[in-house]
Every structure is written in structure tokens, then in C-alpha cells.
Amino acid sequence: MTLSIGIIGTGAIGKEHMRRLNHTLKGAKVVAASDVGLEQAQAAIDEVGIEARAYASGHDVINAAEVDAVVVTSWGPTHEEFVLAAIEAGKPVFCEKPLATTAEGCLRIVEAEIASGRALVQVGFMRRFDWAYRQLKALLDEGGIGQPLIAKCAHRNAQANFSGDAGLIDSCVHEFDVMRWLLEDDYVSAQVIQPRVSSLAEGDLQDPSLIILRTRKGMVITIESFLNCQYGYDIRCELVGESGVADLPQPASVPLRHSARDSLGVITHWKDRFIDAFDVEFQEWVDATAKGERHGPTAWDGYVAAVTSDACVKARHSQQVEPIALAERPAFYR
Numbered sequence: 001m002t003l004s005i006g007i008i009g010t011g012a013i014g015k016e017h018m019r020r021l022n023h024t025l026k027g028a029k030v031v032a033a034s035d036v037g038l039e040q041a042q043a044a045i046d047e048v049g050i051e052a053r054a055y056a057s058g059h060d061v062i063n064a065a066e067v068d069a070v071v072v073t074s075w076g077p078t079h080e081e082f083v084l085a086a087i088e089a090g091k092p093v094f095c096e097k098p099l100a101t102t103a104e105g106c107l108r109i110v111e112a113e114i115a116s117g118r119a120l121v122q123v124g125f126m127r128r129f130d131w132a133y134r135q136l137k138a139l140l141d142e143g144g145i146g147q148p149l150i151a152k153c154a155h156r157n158a159q160a161n162f163s164g165d166a167g168l169i170d171s172c173v174h175e176f177d178v179m180r181w182l183l184e185d186d187y188v189s190a191q192v193i194q195p196r197v198s199s200l201a202e203g204d205l206q207d208p209s210l211i212i213l214r215t216r217k218g219m220v221i222t223i224e225s226f227l228n229c230q231y232g233y234d235i236r237c238e239l240v241g242e243s244g245v246a247d248l249p250q251p252a253s254v255p256l257r258h259s260a261r262d263s264l265g266v267i268t269h270w271k272d273r274f275i276d277a278f279d280v281e282f283q284e285w286v287d288a289t290a291k292g293e294r295h296g297p298t299a300w301d302g303y304v305a306a307v308t309s310d311a312c313v314k315a316r317h318s319q320q321v322e323p324i325a326l327a328e329r330p331a332f333y334r
Contacts, residue, residue, distance in 0.1 A: 003290050006032035006061035008082050009074030010044030013096060016271075017071055018048045020282055028286045034061045035074075058082045062089050069289050072096060080105040083299075087112045087120055092289045094282075096124040097173055099302025103310055106303035107327065114332045119294040122285055123302040127178040129284065130277035132249040136237065137182055145241025148183055151221040154236040158268050160227035163203045167227050168192070168312045172211060175223045176308040177301060182239075185215040187308055187324045192316040200228045211312055213324075232266035233273055300333040 005021055007014055010033050021028045030048075034055040035041040041054035055061045058078070062070055062085050069092040072082045080100035086093035087109070099121075100106045113121050127133050140148065153175050162170065180186060191212040201207035208226035215221070237248035251273065253265040267273050281296065288295045307326055315322040 001027065001290050003028045003286050004031045004066055004068045005029065006034075006055075006064060006067035006070050008034050008058035008061050008070065008072045009078075010035040010041050011073065014071075014073035015044050015048055016278070017073060017282065018044065018050060018052075020279060021071075021286075022048065022050045024279060025283050025286060027290060028282075031066050032061045032064050034058050059085055062086050062091060067091065069093065077101050080109060083109050083121060084112055087116050090116065090118070090120070092120050092122075092294070094122050094124065094285055095302070097302070098169075098306060099123050099299060100306065103303060103306040106299065106306045110299045110303055110330070110333075113299050114330055119298070119332075121299040121302075122294055122296040123299065123305075124281070125174065125177040125181075125297040125301065125305070126274055126277045126281045127174050128181050128297060129281040130274060131280075132251075133178055133182070133237075136239070136246060136248055139246050140182060140239065144244060145239060145246050146243035148219060148239050148241045150240040151179060151183065151219065152236075152238040152240070153179065153222065154224040154226070154234065156224070156226045156229040156232070156234040156236075157270070158228070158230055158232050161202075162207075162227055163205050165313045165316065167205065167207065167209065167225050168211070168316065169309045171227060172223055172225050172312070173305050173309055175211075175221075176213075176305045177297060179213070179221055179237075180301070180304065181297075182237075183215065183217075183219060183221075185217045185219060186304065186326060187213045187311075188216055189214045189321050189323055190308065190311040190315045191321045192312055192319075194316070194319075198226075198228055200230065206316065209316070213308070232268045233270050234266060235273060298333050300329060303327075 018030050021030050030052050032053050033041045038056045045052045070086045072095040076098050083095050193210040194206050198207050211223040213221040239246045256263050311322045311324045
């Protein structure tokens with residue numbers, strides 16, 4: 001069976017997924033696409049070099065008879081609308097983060113999916129599919145460091161065009177999700193500490209920031225967010241346990257000794273670091289969807305990430321420790 005997919009939003013990430021689904025993966029093809037205008041959608045189809053129909057709106061894609069499943073890669077504030085429409089149409093939907101721009105919007109999606117009686121929604125938290133995080137997860141599940149006590153994370157971009165609270169909302173959300181998955185725990189509080197601001201941070205961006213999360217089981221997680229570190233794209237995670245310490249494996253590079261220096265190369269773009277994770281993520285989604293199943297991050301996970309982001313934004317402005325209050329997890333997601 002070949003899964004026929006409709007893409008809503010044909011910007012940079014949308015076109016990447018169109019190429020991936022048609023030219024890299026097995027069992028899927030893009031048959032429909034929409035963007036802010038019909039011309040933009042057709043231009044993307046032509047650029048990627050696939051046979052698909054351009055539609056004037058995302059709703060037309062969702063309701064197209066030839067579309068089995070939907071991928072939402074449009075502007076963030078439109079995600080809730082299109083995911084709800086896909087649920088109403090009874091079609092599986094993969095939504096890039098954010099699931100919705102507010103926790104309330106995420107809850108509306110959760111409630112709609114539960115009411116449908118079918119597991120239809122997956123959220124694009126690709127780090128769960130990354131080879132390095134999966135190795136770290138396997139080690140934890142085997143008890144390799146005993147009970148985890150402390151996690152130290154770093155999320156560094158060479159340069160990023162963020163402003164205001166966008167770093168907490170759009171960047172650190174990946175840590176918010178993957179740490180819950182790694183540790184199998186939920187958060188109870190958030191604190192944001194603002195050190196000296198980098199002279200390279202533009203506008204009202206606080207950069208870097210240090211986030212401290214506490215979990216229900218008593219673990220402490222620190223996340224360094226540095227959006228303009230200059231030297232490269234660098235994702236790190238150290239887990240301190242009762243009987244050992246584990247580090248997130250780093251991408252391999254060729255050791256170089258030259259000009260009296262011993263060095264290793266550093267990746268400079270997020271796409272180079274996580275391109276394989278995107279491939280694994282979508283292949284697993286295609287395979288599960290073809291079987292009528294869902295294995296990846298759920299709408300509930302999207303809701304928790306939104307609540308955590310909201311608490312971090314509040315903590316940044318209050319400079320206080322802010323509680324993270326989650327609704328009770330429905331049995332549907334257990």
C-alpha cells in the first residue's frame with residue numbers, strides 16, 4: 001500500500017518533507033499541496049519535481065478524495081485549525097511543532113481526538129527519532145546509570161533570527177519534549193535565569209538563557225539556550241545518575257592535526273545534525289499510519305510542551321519559580 005499524502009504549507013520545511021516523502025522514503029507519495037496561494041503551491045510542486053495537485057487552501061487538501069493522510073507545515077498559528085479539520089475528516093495528521101500556539105488550543109485538539117475515538121495526531125518532535133537520543137534512551141531503560149538525578153542540556157545555534165520569547169517557545173521546546181521522553185517524568189516548575197546578554201543578540205532577545213525544570217520524581221534539568229553562539233550548531237545532554245554519568249553521543253567527524261592544532265569539526269546547521277532523524281520519524285509515521293496505528297509523539301505531548309513553554313515565558317518575565325500545572329492525562333494517551 002502506498003500512502004497518499006497532502007501537504008499544507010510549502011515553505012522550506014514543507015518542501016523538505018515533500019522531497020523526503022517522494023524521493024527518500026518507502027510507502028508514501030505526496031499527491032496534493034497547498035500554500036497561501038495556488039501559485040506558491042504549484043511552484044513548490046514543480047521545484048520538488050513531483051506529480052501532485054495544487055489546492056487553494058489547506059481545507060481543500062484535507063477534504064480531497066485522493067488524500068489518505070495530512071502533513072501540516074504551515075505558519076504556526078494555522079496549525080490548530082488544520083489539525084482540527086483533519087480530525088473531523090477522520091484523516092491521520094502529522095503536525096510540525098507547535099501543535100497549537102496556546103495550551104488551550106492544544107487541549108481543544110486533545111479533546112477532539114478523544115471524541116473521534118481514533119489516534120490520529122502525531123507532533124513533529126523529531127529528537128525522539130535521533131540515533132544519539134535513542135542510544136541514550138536505551139542506556140537509561142537498561143539502568144546503565146541507576147536512577148537519573150540531574151540532566152544538563154545545551155541547545156546552541158550559530159546564529160538565529162529570534163526575538164523576545166521566541167527562543168523559549170520555538171527552540172527549547174525540543175528539549176522540553178525529549179527530556180520527558182528520556183526520563184519518563186513530567187515537570188512541576190520552571191525557572192529562567194538571565195545571565196549577561198551577548199552583544200550579538202539583536203533587539204529584545206535575551207541570549208543566552210538558563211532554564212531550570214524540576215520534575216515530579218524530584219529530578220532537576222538545566223537547559224542552556226544560546227541562540228547566537230557563533231561557533232556552530234551544538235546539542236548536548238549529560239545525565240547524572242546514582243551510579244554513573246551518560247553523555248549524548250556526538251556526530252562523528254574526522255580528527256584533524258594541522259598547524260600545531262588538534263581539532264574536530266563542528267556542525268553548523270540544524271538540518272545537518274537531524275536530517276536522519278527526520279527520515280526515521282517520517283518512515284515510522286508512514287509505516288504506522290498505513291497500519292492504522294500511531295507510535296510517535298501525541299497531541300498530549302504537544303499540549304505538555306505548550307504548557308511548559310508558557311511557564312518558562314512567565315518565569316522569564318517574573319524572575320520567579322513558576323509552577324507547571326498540567327491537566328490530568330486522559331486514559332486515551334496512557
